[in-house]
Amino acid sequence: MYLHPLSGLTLATALGLAQLPALAAPVQIKAPAELPARATIADAVKASKPSDWRPLDPENTLYLEIPAGRVVLELAPDFAPKHVANIKALVAEQYYDGLAITRAQDNWVVQWGDPDEKNPKSIQHAQRTLPGEFTVPLKGIKNFTRLPDGDGYAPQVGHSNGFPSARDPKSGTAWLTHCYATLGVGRDNASDSGGGTELYVVIGQSPRHLDRDITVVGRVVAGMPLLSTLPRGTAPMGFYDSPDKNVPIKAIRLAASVPLAQRANLEVMRTDSAAYQAVLEAQRHRGGPWSKVTAGHIDVCNAPIPVREVGSK
Numbered sequence: 001m002y003l004h005p006l007s008g009l010t011l012a013t014a015l016g017l018a019q020l021p022a023l024a025a026p027v028q029i030k031a032p033a034e035l036p037a038r039a040t041i042a043d044a045v046k047a048s049k050p051s052d053w054r055p056l057d058p059e060n061t062l063y064l065e066i067p068a069g070r071v072v073l074e075l076a077p078d079f080a081p082k083h084v085a086n087i088k089a090l091v092a093e094q095y096y097d098g099l100a101i102t103r104a105q106d107n108w109v110v111q112w113g114d115p116d117e118k119n120p121k122s123i124q125h126a127q128r129t130l131p132g133e134f135t136v137p138l139k140g141i142k143n144f145t146r147l148p149d150g151d152g153y154a155p156q157v158g159h160s161n162g163f164p165s166a167r168d169p170k171s172g173t174a175w176l177t178h179c180y181a182t183l184g185v186g187r188d189n190a191s192d193s194g195g196g197t198e199l200y201v202v203i204g205q206s207p208r209h210l211d212r213d214i215t216v217v218g219r220v221v222a223g224m225p226l227l228s229t230l231p232r233g234t235a236p237m238g239f240y241d242s243p244d245k246n247v248p249i250k251a252i253r254l255a256a257s258v259p260l261a262q263r264a265n266l267e268v269m270r271t272d273s274a275a276y277q278a279v280l281e282a283q284r285h286r287g288g289p290w291s292k293v294t295a296g297h298i299d300v301c302n303a304p305i306p307v308r309e310v311g312s313k
Helices: 041-046 081-092 224-228 274-285
Strands: 002-004 053-055 061-066 069-075 100-104 109-113 156-160 163-168 173-176 182-185 199-202 216-222 251-254 266-269 307-309
Touching (some): 069 081, 069 224, 081 251, 216 224, 266 274
Antiparallel strands (some): 061 069, 069 216, 100 109, 109 199, 156 163, 182 216, 266 307
């Protein structure tokens, strides 16, 4: 089984992209010679090799357990090291257990945190707030595979270690893009007013105008339908208008702390692999008999990164 976190659909697909130097020109995507003309994503997946996939790092994978099931989250410490470390500290002290999803705003986000603002849950060893990590030095992000198409929000877009990302050579900065399934840190007006006690996942059209204004710490790898189908809140900004409508959080656990038999056995398609080049080409040109007019263009948030269960066919 192949799981597509962007659509929540089962997808027989595999991807990857050849690694480029940090400031390289756009790559000219070429499908492998063995693929048919106007290949589909499914064709590209079938041609993928075991080396085109990578396992999730259990030290940077979270399991969000809610009544409907498990949501698998992959953290990106290269882009927000202090926030990722703080979130892992909050998980270690079981801070999130018993909190709730308090907001589900249509075409926007699902957000969770402490529903009791008057008497907030105490924090033992982590920090409640941190300075925002909206960008990182470009020189620190070595693995970047650039998309061949232009972008309205950044000079360069592509993938960094499997995460949709952007960069600006002039300012020397890089950041994770606000795509569907992005995991971000909620904050108030001040840049240092968030730290991970409130987190959100984008469930609507990619709000790229939030790029570089909020700390992004990762993305959902599996389980997006559990969040995107939650009842919408009717109070302002999509908050639930009564506590009984909140969605309880059973637990959030680091995968490394979960027994092997209880872990999600998933692999993600490497975005620096040749197979991913074929996937992007198929997505850019919409291979197969159904499409009559193809865009010949792809947006970074519409570049799928397939996930599969290990041992599935």
